[in-house]
Amino acid sequence: AQSVTQLDSQVPVFEEAPVELRCNYSSSVSVYLFWYVQYPNQGLQLLLKYLSGSTLVKGINGFEAEFNKSQTSFHLRKPSVHISDTAEYFCAITNNFNKFYFGSGTKLNVKP
């Protein structure tokens, strides 16, 4: 069985501050990892993905994430957030691209 845990349901942060959104997963097989972002009243769009290779992956809008296999984590980071980053962020895993498992989401609230 596979599962994803996003421990922080909400993360408030001031504009231009750094942020880290945490994602831990559980799986008995190797997985591929993803971060998606959902802006209000919209569907989800891909931020970044880890398939293989370098464990540090860079995505759109200045976000990056690091895959840590020993800690089964895939935390999302941004060194300086903007108001426009206010959204809900979802971590997801899959081992076969048929079934994806999503975390419960983290709402990032960027304050001026």
Next chain:
Amino acid sequence: DVKVTQSSRYLVKRTGEKVFLECVQDMDHENMFWYRQDPGLGLRLIYFSYDVKMKEKGDIPEGYSVSREKKERFSLILESASTNQTSMYLCASSFGTLQSGELFFGEGSRLTVL
């Protein structure tokens, strides 16, 4: 750009009504998915389809059925809507391969069952 279009953004139905949610993708994707999104629960897979007329149950298929008669179209059917099916429904599609396996989502259909 990949486009996944869901036919209705907002629907209000009454208990017991039959509800159809339609999804169309324009990228010739093999895989199509229906998810349900509820606050604090993330996205839960209802059904997915890997080919025309092929389908597999996801984690919460009870009360739902699906239809895929054409490659580009995947429909979610609520045979008899109930209030506990009030939710946001998200359709997604993908090629399902390592090179291009990520999901592309529609904008969602928010269903309210009274």
